Amino acid sequence: MNEAExxxxxxxxxxxxxxxDEGFDSARADEYERFLSLHVDEQMDLTREMNADDRVLHVYLSESRVRYGKP
Structure with missing residues (x-):
C-alpha cells in the first residue's frame, strides 16, 4: 500500500x-468499517468471540478511531 492509499x-x-503491525489488511476495509460503526458495547461483544490475533487488531482499530480527531 502506498502513502496515498x-x-x-x-x-x-x-x-x-x-x-x-497488528495485521491490518486493506482488502478487509469494508469489514473494519462495519465494525467501527457499531457501539462500543457491540464491538466488545464481537471481540470476545474472535481469536487472539483478530481481537488485538480490532482493539487497535477502536483505539485509533478514538484518537482520530485528537491532535
Missing amino acids: ESELKTRLRLKWLPL
Whole structure:
C-alpha cells in the first residue's frame, strides 16, 4: 500500500493510524468499517468471540478511531 492509499483509508475509516503491525489488511476495509460503526458495547461483544490475533487488531482499530480527531 502506498502513502496515498494509506491516507485515503485513514480518512475513510476515520483512523489516526492504520494498525499494520497488528495485521491490518486493506482488502478487509469494508469489514473494519462495519465494525467501527457499531457501539462500543457491540464491538466488545464481537471481540470476545474472535481469536487472539483478530481481537488485538480490532482493539487497535477502536483505539485509533478514538484518537482520530485528537491532535
